[in-house]
Every structure is written in structure tokens, then in C-alpha cells.
Amino acid sequence: MEGGKPTLPLVYQAVQALYHDPDPAGKERASVWLGELQRSMYAWEISDQLLQMKQDVESCYFAAQTMKMKIQTSFYELPPETHTALRDSLLSHIQNLKDLSPIIVTQLALAIADLALQMASWKGCVHTLIEKYSNDVSSMPFLIEILTVLPEEVHSRSLRIGANRRSEIIEDLAYYSTTVVTLLVTCAEKSGHDEKMLIKVFRCLGSWFNLGVLDNNFMANNQLLMILFQVLQRDETSTNLHEAASDCVCSALYAIENVAVHMSLAMQLFQGVLSLETAYHMAVAREDLDKVLNYCRIFTELCETFLEMTVRTPGQGMGDLRILELLLICAGHPQYEVVEISFNFWYRLGEHLYKMNDPAIHRVFKPYIQRLLHSLARHCQLDPDHEGVPEDTDDFGEFRMRVSDLVKDVIFLVGSMECAGADSVASRDGPSCCSLHQHRAGW
DSSP states (O other), rough: TTTTOOHHHHHHHHHHHHHHSSHHHHHHOOOOOEEHHHHSTTHHHHHHHHHHHHHHHHHHHHHHHHHHHHHHGGGGGGGGHHHHHHHHHHHHHHTTTTTOHHHHHHOOOOOOOHHHHHTTOOOTHHHHHHHHHHGGGGGHHHHHHHHHHHHHTTOOOTTTOHHHHHHHHHHHHHHHHHHHHHHHHHHHHHHHOHHHHHHHHHHHHHHHHHOOSSSSSHHHTTTHHHHHHHHOTTTTHHHHHHHHHHHHHHHHHHHHSGGGHHHHHHHHHHHHHTHHHHHHHHHHHOHHHHHHHHHHHHHHHHHHHHHHHHHSTTTTGGGGHHHHHHHHHHTTSHHHHHTTTHHHHHHHHHHHHHOOHHHHHHHHHHHHHHHHHHHHHHHHHHOTTTTTTOOOTSSSHHHHHHHHHHHHGGGGGGGGHHHHHHHHHHHGGGHHHHHHHHHHHTT
């Protein structure tokens, strides 16, 4: 940076201009100047000083964001002997600023996580953090935030770490994963009516599921799994908590895609998701579309995960065809956005069945595809007062085109005449999915 190290008052003035200057030109000048500062060597010290000053949210956010960016992209600038001091400083900052703003805590948590991933000398970082903060109730929110972003950052493209270091990190996180889950169970049990904490717990658990390091047998019998499904079964669960729990279950289902390797956990998740059918109907009755969409996401992820078993051994064990019933129940919802969530699964199912080319297996799935097509035909009907053909570029037009593509992929199971029969049911109110398909295929 030209002119040497800037003074703290000057940096603070630039931050204030960035956020509060009514003149756009002034904001732009401040943005350019602060960007140059962030790229300079002075950014390390100045960010640290701004965080110590704790003057206001804006300056602390700028400093925390700068520190995160420097660690992500310019960690090589620091000599190894300074790494421990930087770590201790960041941990001190996040503890002192934990009540100032959640976005500052997140930025500092990311900075600590990125430091831990690059600082090879920091052995057992998860153990260090849990030992240091787990007995302090006021520190739990930022501890869980760090433990949430740590697995997420392992595959970050911003970090300059090699394959060997990444493998070492994953191995280390896998070793301490049961310690993390045990901590999360304690937090969930103590949270009581603290919804924000429970959301943090589910987000963190989902993050570790996504990394794929959780022990299968340990999780299958874990209290946290039961808490997850209890939250999803309760009618009074808030929208935000419901979404966090749904995301976590979807992450768990994605993590066990190789079902044979994760059999014990797969069985628990399978039964847990099947238990949500009543809760789905309650959400429909209450016209709670957010929850309906969440349930459909979970049902779809279940079907995706167990697709191989469903096709190989339909109706047996975890090839249980009740999972298709769940998707067809969703297909009956009046909002087409609900059934659209499941399209990728139906594409994949059609592809698998086409490749198998087994008439006996095809006959098993034919009734399900017929019911799907009838539901899609209803969804593709136009309102009686609609004039003309819907635009392909609006949401409904795009949905109808996606339906047309899906019909093309599954029609071999039912035959074109049956599809045309479904079309005739809908034709009273305008073109249906099958007439769209016929038009595109040149029938």
C-alpha cells in the first residue's frame, strides 16, 4: 500500500464512509481504498487492532472479514512462528465479540476454521476447542459455529492446501467426530425452548454428515437422531427449526447413499422418514407450504438414497415401495412446486428401469408411473379463464416443459396410448403434459 501503514482513525473513517456516506462516489472511493488495504501486509495488524477496539459492528465486521480473507488467500505471508499468536488472538476476539453480532461471529469462526486447516502444527484442533469452551454456556454458540464451518471449509477452493493435508484433516476430524456429536446431544438436551441453539445443533450435525466422517453404528443409536425426527413430527415446530431439521435429515440420507456400507444408520433413517407421513398431511391441512416442501425434499432424498434397492428388490426389505407412495402423495398437492422437487428421482428411476429392460420389474413400477402421469396431467391444466398458450419462459411454462421432458423419459413403462388416455382427462381445461409431449415428439 502506497504511503506506508495507514492510521487506525483513517481506516475507521473509510469504513464509516463505506457504510454511511450518502454520496455513491464517496462509497466507491472508500471501497477501493479498503480493498487495497486488505491486499496489503498491514491488513493483519490493523484488523487485529480494530477487533480489539470493538468500536462498532461495521468496523468489527470489516476487520473480521479481512482476517478471514487474509487467512484464506495470503496465509503464506505470515512466518510459522506467528501462527500460534494469531490463533490465540482470534480465539480471544470471538469470545469478546460473541454478543456483538452473529455475522461477526461467523466471519471469525471461518477465520479460525481456515487457520486450523492450514496450521499443521495445531494438532487435534477440535479437541482443543471443545476442551477450552464446552463448559462455558455463553461460549457454546460460537463453539458450535466453529464446529459447523470447520467441516464445510475442508473442501473450500479458497484454501491452498494439498491433497495430503486435506486427507490428514479429514482423518483427524473423523477421529473426533463422536466427541462433537456427544457435545451436540448435550446441547440439544439442555436447549429446552431455545430454538436458536437447536437450529445451530442441527446445522452443525448436517455439516459433519456432509463431510462423510460420522460413525455409522454410533449415529444409528444416537439420541440426536431421535430428537431430529421428534422435531419434524411436531405440529408446533417453527418454520426455521423445521427447515434446519429437514436439511440435516437430507444431509444424513445423502451421506448413506452407499446403503450397504451404512446399513444400521440406513434402517433408522428409513423408518424415521416413513414416520413423517402424518406430519406431512397435517402441514397440508394447515396450508403450511414451507413445511410441505421440506417433507417432500426429505421423501425425495429417501427415494434417491434407496433407488438401487427399490429397483433391485422392489417390495422387499428396504426396497419397500411405500417410499414411492410418499412421493405420489406429494404429487397430489395442488401446488406444482411440490411435485417438481421429485422430478430428478423419477428421471433416475426411468433411466434405471430402461437399462434393466426387465418386463417383470417394469410391471411392478407401471402403476406408480401411471399415477404420477395422472397427477402431472392435472398440474399441467390451465385455469378455465386462461387465454392462449402459456409462455415457455414463465414459471408455469417452464414447469410444463420439464413435465414434457419427464414424460418422455418414463413413457416406455406405460405406453403412449395410456398416456394419451391421461391426456384426455385433462384436455377439457387446456393442453396437458402429454399433449405437450406429443407436440414436441411430433406425434
